[in-house]
Amino acid sequence: MDCWINGNSKDCLQVMKVATFVVLFISLIVASERELLAQDWPQWRGPNRDGSLNGFIAPKSWPKELKQVWKTPIGSGYSSPVTAQGRVYTHTLQNEREVVSCIDLNSGKILWSKDYPASYTSNQYATSMDKGPRATPLLHAGKLFTLGATTILSCFDAKTGEMKWRKDYSAQTDFSKLFTGAGMSPVIEGGNLIVHVGDDRKGWLIAFDAETGNEKWKLEGDGPGYASPIVVELEGTRQIVTLTDKSAIGVEASSGKLLWSMPFPDEWIENIVTPLVYKKTLILSGVRKSTMAIRVIKNGDNWTTERVWENKDLPMYMSSPVLSGDHLFGFSNRRSGQFFCLDANTGAMLWQTEGRDGKNATLLTAGELLILLTDEGKLTIAKNNPKTFEPVVQYSVGESPTWAHPIFLGKNILIKDNSSLALLSFE
Numbered sequence: 001m002d003c004w005i006n007g008n009s010k011d012c013l014q015v016m017k018v019a020t021f022v023v024l025f026i027s028l029i030v031a032s033e034r035e036l037l038a039q040d041w042p043q044w045r046g047p048n049r050d051g052s053l054n055g056f057i058a059p060k061s062w063p064k065e066l067k068q069v070w071k072t073p074i075g076s077g078y079s080s081p082v083t084a085q086g087r088v089y090t091h092t093l094q095n096e097r098e099v100v101s102c103i104d105l106n107s108g109k110i111l112w113s114k115d116y117p118a119s120y121t122s123n124q125y126a127t128s129m130d131k132g133p134r135a136t137p138l139l140h141a142g143k144l145f146t147l148g149a150t151t152i153l154s155c156f157d158a159k160t161g162e163m164k165w166r167k168d169y170s171a172q173t174d175f176s177k178l179f180t181g182a183g184m185s186p187v188i189e190g191g192n193l194i195v196h197v198g199d200d201r202k203g204w205l206i207a208f209d210a211e212t213g214n215e216k217w218k219l220e221g222d223g224p225g226y227a228s229p230i231v232v233e234l235e236g237t238r239q240i241v242t243l244t245d246k247s248a249i250g251v252e253a254s255s256g257k258l259l260w261s262m263p264f265p266d267e268w269i270e271n272i273v274t275p276l277v278y279k280k281t282l283i284l285s286g287v288r289k290s291t292m293a294i295r296v297i298k299n300g301d302n303w304t305t306e307r308v309w310e311n312k313d314l315p316m317y318m319s320s321p322v323l324s325g326d327h328l329f330g331f332s333n334r335r336s337g338q339f340f341c342l343d344a345n346t347g348a349m350l351w352q353t354e355g356r357d358g359k360n361a362t363l364l365t366a367g368e369l370l371i372l373l374t375d376e377g378k379l380t381i382a383k384n385n386p387k388t389f390e391p392v393v394q395y396s397v398g399e400s401p402t403w404a405h406p407i408f409l410g411k412n413i414l415i416k417d418n419s420s421l422a423l424l425s426f427e
Helices: 009-039
Strands: 067-073 082-084 087-094 097-104 110-117 138-140 143-147 152-157 163-168 187-189 192-198 203-209 215-221 230-234 237-243 247-252 258-263 276-278 281-284 291-299 302-311 322-324 327-332 338-343 349-352 361-366 369-374 378-383 391-396 407-409 412-416 420-425
Touching: 082 138, 082 407, 097 143, 097 152, 110 152, 138 187, 152 192, 187 230, 187 237, 230 276, 258 302, 276 322, 322 361, 327 361
Parallel strands: none
Antiparallel strands: 067 420, 082 087, 087 097, 097 110, 138 143, 143 152, 152 163, 187 192, 192 203, 203 215, 230 237, 237 247, 247 258, 276 281, 281 291, 291 302, 322 327, 327 338, 338 349, 361 369, 369 378, 378 391, 407 412, 412 420
């Protein structure tokens, strides 16, 4: 440095102190941003839409019980919360009105709340079920997108709650045919918001410009299932993959062109499990179907599918599986609910629990751990072990059914049951 050469050592030391302070300050900002980003959970099944939790650091010792930081009544429904930048967003039902709320993560205080009428008559076979909403909101570029049980699609300013645009498909939807209302969670791709609306007579997969709500493309075909779509590149083509009420399909993301379709019927139209991509295959499952892996093949302009493996003993109903390396962890509807592990290459079962674990479970992978939450409010932290089911600790976390995904935020966890949202601490 010139100051050393010129003999101005004091000035040089001062410069070095300032430079060191700046570097430390920038490092702290970067670290804070990384921690904040690690806590963002902006959509169904998390940042990657696959139930993987990155950056989770387990406590040195697990407490006997979790400490409640705050608890806020928010209403009922199956929709999972989403988080970003110190805020939590929920979509619930209160007095026949769907309510979209923004909640401060530190205090549990509701910062803004918007509601609209959302009453409908359930299918005769679904009267014992909650009326929703079922779809998880999506956060993108400062906006919050929600799809209600009555197929009302809304876009809100995430900071203020101002409604930016809305599409209402309730008048053209026959809810006696839809069974339990709309259930798919929207996905974003290339600036477009993708939703699937309709009933078992007909449906439309639609891409909207996320900023304006203008329709970019529409594919008419099967009605929606309850599965939420994923975006994946197969055979060099970016595509939307989902389960309709009758099929598994792949749709070109840029144009809405149907690329391939594979029959996947269910007599009660309960295609619920979100597809999962493993290497060059797609893993699918259904309550009266097998769990299977299929490969999508392109030959010229023609697209086909082939079945790679099939396991008929472990079908899945409402719970979507997770992957860790070459191992698939899931929750079967057999034996009143049982956790299992499969070899994702072959479909061979590696282990399964005895059963009676619940009607539904949400699953997350977190490095060397599995995080399992049943609808009965039992939270299990288990080892990510492909050889045997190895629970580490269990907690009771809900006073009413817990259908929503938990969200881990550092040393805290967000739990939504069927009436409230709570922040619990591992410390």
